Amino acid sequence: MQRGESSQDRIYLQLRAAMMRLTLAPGEPLHTQELAARLGVSRTPVREAFIRLQRDGLVNILPQRETTVSLIDLSRVLQGRFLREGLELHVADCLSERGSAGCLQAMNALIEEQILAGLEGRYEDLQESDDAFHRLLFEEAGQLFSWEVMFQSCTHYHRVRLLSLRSSRISENVIMGHQELIRALESGQKQRLAECLTNHLRRLDEDIPLLLARYPQYFLPAEAPAAPRRE
DSSP: OOTTOOHHHHHHHHHHHHHHTTSSOTTOBOOHHHHHHHHTSOHHHHHHHHHHHHHTTSEEEETTTEEEEOOBOHHHHHHHHHHHHHHHHHHHHHHHHHOSOTTHHHHHHHHHHHHHHHHTTOHHHHHHHHHHHHHHHHHHTTOHHHHHHHHHHOHHHHHHHHHHHTSHHHHHHHHHHHHHHHHHHHHTOHHHHHHHHHHHHHHHHHHHHHHHHHOGGGBOSOOOOOOOOOO
């Protein structure tokens, strides 16, 4: 526990991390007494964590019935991608105006980590390295707060991204997308960077039908949305 962090915060963060990593899978029932015993706390901080997680879109609470990890809502996934694309394109614009990013060495090191994690099937590590890669763009542009707000709110989008990285084909495309982004940053060409970033983020639209077929139990019943037409 970090200094100043309450036991309520600790339980919330532990449960949130388990849901974001799919250790607590979408649709899984949540039992207050069982979780309290496992975490070594009373039922109160677990109940309070459920309320906070419901606000995050990660928990469904049905009074007097059942509490479950929320199923993934595709409409929220696409809204999350929309938000991220808008913010990240603005960040790319800032970096283009400032010239070559000072974080290129760190980004190349993260790509090496991603390649190794992908080969070894360490999907959570791959996603963490993927997040760290994009976080560097926001940090370099002086927009770290925007990253933190987006990361906190786009929980459905984040879980789909982890599912997608379990596919070797998709994870390879993600890593190649990162390599293209670095080359675009090094070129200093504003339009090229924007195009690479847009293509990278919109690959998820093509992956969704595959994820629906492979993990139908994790999604709210709905038809797969049509991928946006590219001009």
